[in-house]
Structure formats: C-alpha cells, structure tokens
Amino acid sequence: MSLALMGRARLDNLTKPRGSLGRLEDLALRLFLIQGREPGVDPARIYTVAGDHGVAARGVSLFPQEVTRQMVANFLSGGAAVNVLAEVAGVEHFVVDAGCAGPQFDPHPALIRNRIAPGTADISVGPAMIEEECLEALLLGADLAEKAAKAGIRALGAGDMGIANTTPSTALYCALLDLDPAEVAGPGTGLDRAGVGRKAGIVAQALEANAAAVAGRDPLAVLAALGGLEIACLAGLVLGGAACGLVVCLDGFISTAAYAAARAICPRVSGYCVLSHASAEPGHALAVERLGLEPVLDLGMRLGEGTGAALVLPVLRAAAAVFNRMASFADAGVSESA
Amino acid sequence: MSLALMGRARLDNLTKPRGSLGRLEDLALRLFLIQGREPGVDPARIYTVAGDHGVAARGVSLFPQEVTRQMVANFLSGGAAVNVLAEVAGVEHFVVDAGCAGPQFDPHPALIRNRIAPGTADISVGPAMIEEECLEALLLGADLAEKAAKAGIRALGAGDMGIANTTPSTALYCALLDLDPAEVAGPGTGLDRAGVGRKAGIVAQALEANAAAVAGRDPLAVLAALGGLEIACLAGLVLGGAACGLVVCLDGFISTAAYAAARAICPRVSGYCVLSHASAEPGHALAVERLGLEPVLDLGMRLGEGTGAALVLPVLRAAAAVFNRMASFADAGVSESA
Numbered sequence: 001m002s003l004a005l006m007g008r009a010r011l012d013n014l015t016k017p018r019g020s021l022g023r024l025e026d027l028a029l030r031l032f033l034i035q036g037r038e039p040g041v042d043p044a045r046i047y048t049v050a051g052d053h054g055v056a057a058r059g060v061s062l063f064p065q066e067v068t069r070q071m072v073a074n075f076l077s078g079g080a081a082v083n084v085l086a087e088v089a090g091v092e093h094f095v096v097d098a099g100c101a102g103p104q105f106d107p108h109p110a111l112i113r114n115r116i117a118p119g120t121a122d123i124s125v126g127p128a129m130i131e132e133e134c135l136e137a138l139l140l141g142a143d144l145a146e147k148a149a150k151a152g153i154r155a156l157g158a159g160d161m162g163i164a165n166t167t168p169s170t171a172l173y174c175a176l177l178d179l180d181p182a183e184v185a186g187p188g189t190g191l192d193r194a195g196v197g198r199k200a201g202i203v204a205q206a207l208e209a210n211a212a213a214v215a216g217r218d219p220l221a222v223l224a225a226l227g228g229l230e231i232a233c234l235a236g237l238v239l240g241g242a243a244c245g246l247v248v249c250l251d252g253f254i255s256t257a258a259y260a261a262a263r264a265i266c267p268r269v270s271g272y273c274v275l276s277h278a279s280a281e282p283g284h285a286l287a288v289e290r291l292g293l294e295p296v297l298d299l300g301m302r303l304g305e306g307t308g309a310a311l312v313l314p315v316l317r318a319a320a321a322v323f324n325r326m327a328s329f330a331d332a333g334v335s336e337s338a
Numbered sequence: 339m340s341l342a343l344m345g346r347a348r349l350d351n352l353t354k355p356r357g358s359l360g361r362l363e364d365l366a367l368r369l370f371l372i373q374g375r376e377p378g379v380d381p382a383r384i385y386t387v388a389g390d391h392g393v394a395a396r397g398v399s400l401f402p403q404e405v406t407r408q409m410v411a412n413f414l415s416g417g418a419a420v421n422v423l424a425e426v427a428g429v430e431h432f433v434v435d436a437g438c439a440g441p442q443f444d445p446h447p448a449l450i451r452n453r454i455a456p457g458t459a460d461i462s463v464g465p466a467m468i469e470e471e472c473l474e475a476l477l478l479g480a481d482l483a484e485k486a487a488k489a490g491i492r493a494l495g496a497g498d499m500g501i502a503n504t505t506p507s508t509a510l511y512c513a514l515l516d517l518d519p520a521e522v523a524g525p526g527t528g529l530d531r532a533g534v535g536r537k538a539g540i541v542a543q544a545l546e547a548n549a550a551a552v553a554g555r556d557p558l559a560v561l562a563a564l565g566g567l568e569i570a571c572l573a574g575l576v577l578g579g580a581a582c583g584l585v586v587c588l589d590g591f592i593s594t595a596a597y598a599a600a601r602a603i604c605p606r607v608s609g610y611c612v613l614s615h616a617s618a619e620p621g622h623a624l625a626v627e628r629l630g631l632e633p634v635l636d637l638g639m640r641l642g643e644g645t646g647a648a649l650v651l652p653v654l655r656a657a658a659a660v661f662n663r664m665a666s667f668a669d670a671g672v673s674e675s676a
Contacts, residue, residue: 015412017528024649080354088659334408335404337401
C-alpha cells in the first residue's frame with residue numbers, strides 16, 4: 001500500500017465521521033507523506049531572516065530603512081510579534097542577518113551573523129545583487145535548514161524582515177508568475193492609493209531595468225536581479241528544508257515570493273511546504289493561486305517576521321496529534337456509520 | 339478614555355505597522371473588553387455536553403443512537419478528537435451527561451453526571467422537552483460556567499455530542515432566525531443528497547408540530563420545543579459564561595445553535611462569545627451571517643465535540659500575548675511610520 005493510502009486509511013478509521021476534521025486531516029496526511037513515520041512538528045524553529053533593500057530609497061515604504069536594524073534589535077530583546085508568538089507556540093526562534101545595512105551587529109545567542117552584503121542595490125535601476133551574492137544567500141538558507149535538521153528540528157518557519165521588501169517580492173511575482181505590477185502591488189506597511197500606484201510604477205521600472213534577466217527565465221538570475229538577500233536566503237531555506245525532509249511553513253507575502261523562486265529552481269519543494277496564512281496584502285491571493293498553494297489560516301495579517309508560521313505550527317501540531325493519538329473505531333468500541 | 343480606546347491605543351503603539359496583525363488585534367481587543375485587565379484565556383476549559391435525541395429514530399444520522407454513549411466512553415478514555423486537541427492546546431476537558439439515553443454512566447473524574455432526562459422526544463411529532471426540563475438544562479449550563487469561573491477559568495469552550503443533533507439545531511436556526519429548512523439542512527455526519535432532503539422534510543415537520551411555540555417567539559419555549567438537552571445546556575453555558583465575564587468559544591453548528599437561543603434570551607451575550615470556526619455544514623454560514631458572528635478559523639471541520647474551540651484557544655492565547663508582551667515603539671527604540 002502506498003504511504004498516501006496508509007495515511008488515509010488510518011485517518012478514516014479514527015473515531016469521527018470520515019473527513020470531518022477537514023483541513024486538519026489533509027495537513028496530517030501531508031506531514032505523514034513528508035516524514036514517512038509518526039508525524040510531528042516538534043521541535044520547530046522559526047528563522048527570521050533580515051536584509052535591506054536599495055529600492056527603499058525610492059520611498060516605497062512608510063518606514064525608514066533604519067527600522068530593519070531596529071527590528072533586529074527588537075527581535076533580539078524579545079519584544080517583537082514573532083518573539084511573543086513563537087514563545088506562546090513553544091517554537092525556537094533565530095534571527096539571521098543575511099544583508100542588513102549599517103554596522104555589524106554584536107554577537108547574540110539568537111543571532112546568526114552571515115551578512116553577505118550591507119543591503120541590495122536599487123532594483124529600479126539595475127540588478128539587486130550579483131549572481132554570486134544571490135547564490136551565497138541561497139546556500140546560507142540551505143545551510144540553516146541543514147543545521148536545523150541536524151539539531152533534530154522537524155519543522156521550519158520562514159520569516160522575513162526588511163523595510164521595502166514587498167517591492168522586490170512584487171517584482172519577483174511578476175517575473176516568475178507572469179503577473180502585472182498593477183495587479184500585485186499593494187500597500188505593504190500602509191501606503192495610500194497614490195503610494196501603491198507609485199510602487200507599481202517602480203516595480204515596472206525594475207522589470208524594465210532587469211529585462212534581460214526576466215526574459216531569460218533562469219530563476220537564479222531573476223532572483224539575483226529582483227530579489228533581496230533575505231528573500232534569497234529564505235528560498236535557500238525552502239530548498240534545503242525540502243532536501244532534508246523538513247516541513248517548511250511559509251509565512252506571508254515575502255516568504256511566498258521566496259517560495260516562488262525556490263519552486264522555479266526545484267518544483268519538488270512544493271510537497272514539503274505549508275502556506276501558513278493568506279496575507280492581507282492584496283496581491284498575495286493572486287500569487288498563491290498561481291503557485292497552487294492553499295493558505296491554512298486567514299486572519300487578515302500582513303506583518304511577516306514569521307508571525308504566520310508561529311500561528312500555524314500549533315495547528316500542524318494538532319493535526320499530527322490527531323493522526324498519532326486518536327482512538328480507532330475498533331479500539332474504542334464505537335459503531336461505524338451506515 | 340474608554341476601555342476600547344485604551345486597548346486600541348495600546349495595540350497601535352506596539353512595534354508593528356498599525357493593524358498588521360489583523361484579526362489577532364481584534365481578538366486581543368475583544369478579550370481586553372471582556373476582561374477589563376491584562377487579557378488571557380488560561381486556564382481554559384472545554385465542556386463537551388452530551389445528549390440524545392428522539393428524532394434519531396427518523397434516520398436523520400448515518401450513525402446509530404448508541405454512538406452518543408460510546409463516544410462519551412471514548413471521551414473518558416481520552417481517545418476522541420477533542421481529547422487530543424484539548425491536550426495539545428493545554429486546555430482542561432470535561433464531559434457532561436445532560437441527557438444521554440441508556441443506563442447512567444459510572445462515576446469518572448472527567449464526567450459531570452447531571453442527566454436531566456434520557457434523551458428528548460421526537461421533535462417531528464411534538465416538543466423535544468417540557469419547559470421545566472429545558473430550564474433545568476439551561477441552569478445546568480449556567481452552573482457549569484459559574485463553577486468554572488470560581489475555579490479561576492478565564493475561557494470556556496462549548497462542545498457538543500449527540501447523534502442526530504444537527505436536526506434540532508437546524509430546526510432552532512429556522513425558528514429563531516427565520517430560515518427555511520431546505521436552506522439550512524445539510525449532510526451532518528455524511529448524509530447523501532436524498533438523505534439531506536428527507537432531513538429538511540423532518541425539520542419542516544418539527545416546525546409544524548411545534549407551530550405554536552415557534553409562532554410565540556418565546557426563546558425558552560422554542561428551545562424546549564425544538565432543542566436538545568445538550569443544546570439547552572450549552573445555551574446556559576453561554577449565558578452563565580457571559581454573566582461571569584468569561585470568554586466563551588463557540589464551537590460549530592450545534593454550539594452556534596445554542597448561542598442563537600442564548601442570544602434570543604439575552605442579546606448581550608454576543609460581547610462575550612468568539613465563534614471558533616466556520617463549520618463545513620453548509621447551513622452554518624447562513625446562520626452565522628444572521629447572527630452577526632465572524633468565524634476565526636475556516637478549516638472545513640464538521641465534527642463538534644469542542645474541537646473548533648480547542649483549535650481557537652491557542653489563537654486567543656497568542657492574541658492576548660501580543661497585547662500583553664510586545665514592546666512599544668518607544669520601549670524598543672523603533673522609528674514610527676511616516
């Protein structure tokens with residue numbers, strides 16, 4: 001019997017009407033297919049990968065660029081949303097400096113200092129990175145996944161921090177999924193309508209300025225041209241997580257853009273990823289549909305950091321527990337349906 | 339400043355773009371308004387209230403009536419979905435025999451033995467209960483809420499078990515919310531299309547057989563005529579929970595029907611209740627809309643027992659933690675938006 005049939009048979013024999021736990025059963029089956037044994041997500045770890053973006057200078061975010069590093073400091077002192085949510089969920093949390101601007105951070109037990117460059121170049125006038133930097137960021141992410149797997153981690157959360165990073169993410173969606181900047185561009189941290197229009201224009205400029213990379217359709221070249229250091233690192237985390245047989249919880253708009261790049265590099269990553277939630281960023285739904293993903297939660301969130309992953313991990317934990325611990329009809333002496 | 343403005347101001351000063359945690363912020367504010375101090379849901383307790391239904395004899399469920407008591411036994415031995423999910427969520431779980439058929443259950447530390455009658459009468463030919471029984475069930479629920487409050491519980495989950503209980507719930511929705519049986523009746527544990535049609539017909543018969551109670555619009559009389567002992571007990575749990583200032587997590591189709599009755603008795607219960615999830619039972623969406631509720635989760639579940647409540651409690655816990663523990667912009671030295 002195939003693993004899928006074994007898992008389905010097990011779920012159908014548990015003391016509940018068939019299929020009555022809906023998505024929870026699908027998630028349990030997904031975990032079982034990934035892990036090939038008693039499914040589970042614990043221990044789980046969220047990486048919040050930080051990077052800066054040259055395009056921030058174009059005024060695409062309401063927040064100044066310095067907020068990226070201020071938020072890294074906030075993560076390290078435990079005051080950000082992802083800290084609180086990870087702690088409540090019982091999930092490890094690490095911060096990764098893949099490409100922040102400004103001086104190097106001091107060492108900290110929760111900080112992985114692997115800055116590849118102090119931010120990217122402005123994508124509206126040329127490539128964000130050279131391909132070597134992009135590859136280095138991908139390998140950093142893959143290495144983080146492998147280190148986690150070696151430490152016994154079973155599920156990863158892929159979080160981001162980077163002022164202005166909805167702009168490169170929008171550009172990546174357009175290039176990788178044949179979408180239009182005006183369809184995908186959204187308010188990010190809170191742009192008004194005029195701001196969103198300007199942002200769509202800047203994304204269009206980025207696609208134009210990097211037209212050769214976009215036309216070439218080589219995912220690594222596209223990611224280098226339009227991505228970000230944290231985005232490329234997250235793409236590597238997806239690739240490495242899948243390669244190590246980990247469950248990878250995609251977070252929101254940025255994390256899904258990283259997934260789009262990872263999937264373009266290796267389509268088989270799809271079997272290992274769970275989309276935590278539907279972002280309130282309007283273009284997310286369109287990208288999610290093109291990518292064939294189905295968000296688990298829909299709470300109107302648009303924060304990133306790994307906050308969605310921190311909320312979905314307890315749902316996955318619950319799904320695994322249903323699979324592993326519920327009684328069967330035979331065990332419990334419960335009559336089956338007609 | 340009003341409590342609502344105080345809560346909103348606090349949320350807006352936390353280190354995240356304003357409103358970017360979406361529903362989580364709304365839920366945090368709701369908890370703060372209910373509790374008037376540092377919000378929280380712990381300790382939380384789920385009651386799974388069980389009862390039998392005379393209308394089961396009409397073949398409205400795929401499962402035989404004996405499954406109600408078999409499932410009570412399964413709850414007590416820890417093998418049901420609600421046990422597993424409550425345990426994973428770190429939530430207390432009690433089973434209540436408000437009206438099961440058959441011999442009394444043996445004592446058990448997790449069982450509250452308060453059977454009011456050994457099931458209801460068939461609603462398709464007359465009233466389910468006499469009003470005194472219904473009142474007794476309501477008071478039982480209110481007493482359970484009060485006992486929980488005295489034990490320090492801050493949030494309740496309102497779960498049900500009762501073979502055939504989507505039928506009385508459907509009848510209650512029709513009577514209390516002016517809906518049509520054909521619109522609300524659904525497959526329950528898995529009826530086919532013909533079965534759903536028969537079930538709608540039986541609900542129409544129930545409304546006809548209890549026409550005087552329905553026309554009178556006295557919610558207690560309607561609940562006695564068309565409800566169930568577990569449903570009336572859950573309505574009492576909602577009323578008592580609100581009276582004690584507890585957060586009440588409604589579960590799915592049955593629990594929401596109990597809420598509809600409780601709200602008809604006292605509209606102010608609405609401020610204390612959170613609808614855990616959107617049931618896959620098709621009529622639920624219609625009832626939910628009429629009741630002005632907004633489900634937190636939508637996982638295609640249709641099991642009852644309190645399984646939805648067990649999944650939403652970690653989300654509420656996360657919402658409370660955001661409110662209580664995140665750093666403000668000033669605390670963390672993070673620049674605010676333009």
